[in-house]
Ligand SMILES: Cc1cc2nc3c(=O)[nH]c(=O)nc-3n(C[C@H](O)[C@H](O)[C@H](O)COP(=O)(O)OP(=O)(O)OC[C@H]3O[C@@H](n4cnc5c(N)ncnc54)[C@H](O)[C@@H]3O)c2cc1C
């Protein structure tokens with residue numbers, strides 16, 4: 001990376017403060033010792049200035065909030081607002097980079113997927129031109145991770161099931177060996193994993209293309225590899241980009257197939273096959289066989305996936321533990337597999353070396369500095385991961401503060417992740433309280449919010465004692481837990497729901513209410 005930072009030109013259509021903000025970001029990007037080589041580590045701007053910066057808002061509402069704002073803010077509103085770092089930036093710095101033209105790829109927002117990529121393209125096409133901003137038909141500037149975060153090689157050790165037999169789920173305790181990697185992490189960090197695609201799917205694509213796996217091609221990340229390596233490591237074959245679908249459409253010999261592909265590329269409502277991966281497109285549209293290089297160049301780069309670190313470095317310094325839900329679903333008669341979760345759960349073998357990087361949380365998702373402060377942790381499913389790390393850390397530090405965990409999953413008999421550890425910690429007092437909600441052990445669904453409501457008075461009293469509240473896990477859960485907490489605060493604090501939301505917002509500013517949802 002060059003270390004000479006370009007500046008946004010004086011005549012670019014930004015206000016003084018926007019220009020300063022973008023220049024600051026670019027400086028951080030170009031100057032390793034300003035931001036530890038990580039644009040994602042640049043501080044997020046104050047939340048109240050960005051009313052759309054709420055991951056639970058749908059796209060249309062985010063865009064409404066941002067209406068009339070300058071291009072960088074419109075672009076930011078199109079992001080998924082998770083600040084997850086998978087793109088190598090935060091939402092605001094990815095937007096700033098696109099607006100400034102230093103980032104060409106519009107497909108980096110993993111949680112926003114095609115919806116975000118399409119909105120970014122639409123905004124750039126329709127909006128006021130901004131400094132050198134261009135569309136993402138060119139290859140993205142950087143290899144993954146886009147941030148240039150220090151990657152190191154970890155060695156896979158194991159991926160043992162955390163569910164008991166008979167479970168509908170497949171959650172794994174993944175252990176990676178970090179010895180010799182030089183990587184350091186803290187409780188609250190996530191680990192970025194660079195997965196490889198499923199080899200059977202890659203082989204089927206190569207066969208469908210009647211191609212030679214050893215043919216060299218230029219990859220979306222700018223490197224030259226064999227076709228086999230390109231499809232295995234460098235290309236997103238699960239969600240073919242609109243550009244790739246357009247190329248298939250333009251090269252389809254059958255006009256009907258071409259039309260259907262074009263409808264898919266343009267995102268027409270009802271266009272089929274919806275959500276198809278590259279293999280399905282090649283199978284359903286056999287006349288679409290573009291020149292190899294054209295197709296490979298149009299695919300989006302395969303992005304890393306993040307996993308919350310589930311152990312404290314004070315206890316497992318040479319290792320990293322993850323809690324990974326293997327994601328599988330069936331679509332049109334074929335079992336589809338999440339790239340990274342199934343790579344870790346099914347395909348990684350002992351001692352396999354894999355590139356990883358440490359991603360710090362954008363918000364202060366860390367155990368409190370004060371060992372005396374009480375903490376309330378709400379983490380159903382894989383959301384338990386960072387709290388295992390927090391609890392290990394508090395035990396190791398001899399922290400005297402009270403610890404309260406809400407955990408939930410489908411069934412107690414098969415899905416009580418880390419049951420032995422958690423119940424032992426409850427017995428020996430590390431966990432002051434452990435409240436569990438098993439959603440499918442009774443006819444009606446019971447979630448952690450129900451347990452929170454049952455403990456309203458106690459929760460309120462902990463909050464008044466200065467408790468820190470952490471929420472981790474799936475996005476919808478995070479949104480519903482926040483709503484439940486606001487209702488509890490309103491009732492216990494005898495205030496309106498608006499005031500209760502303000503109370504939580506204030507806790508958020510103090511770093512006492514922090515969510516890490518995905
Ligand atoms: C900060 C952060 C921390 C995270 N921590 C954890 C963690 O501790 N543990 C954990 O397991 N995950 C965690 N995740 C999520 C993780 O990064 C991945 O997103 C997840 O494992 C899926 O990735 P994948 O590559 O396996 O699946 P992908 O190949 O990315 O496929 C997932 C996509 O497939 C589609 N899909 C999934 N299910 C279905 C379905 N039933 N029907 C149709 N389409 C479907 C959806 O489009 C979904 O986005 C975290 C994410 C972030 C941002």
Ligand SMILES: NC(=O)c1ccc[n+]([C@@H]2O[C@H](COP(=O)([O-])OP(=O)(O)OC[C@H]3O[C@@H](n4cnc5c(N)ncnc54)[C@H](OP(=O)(O)O)[C@@H]3O)[C@@H](O)[C@H]2O)c1
Nearest residue numbers: 325327328380381382383408409410439447474476477480
């Ligand atoms: N497709 C797959 O194979 C697969 C497998 C595992 C995970 N995943 C995905 O991976 C992500 C994380 O999975 P996970 O294992 O951590 O957790 P999860 O599957 O989201 O579920 C954990 C627990 O939370 C409950 N829950 C669901 N919605 C909730 C809500 N709105 N509020 C509170 N609790 C809620 C679940 O209940 P119920 O499930 O009974 O509703 C379950 O008891 C999710 O996005 C999930 O979709 C996919």
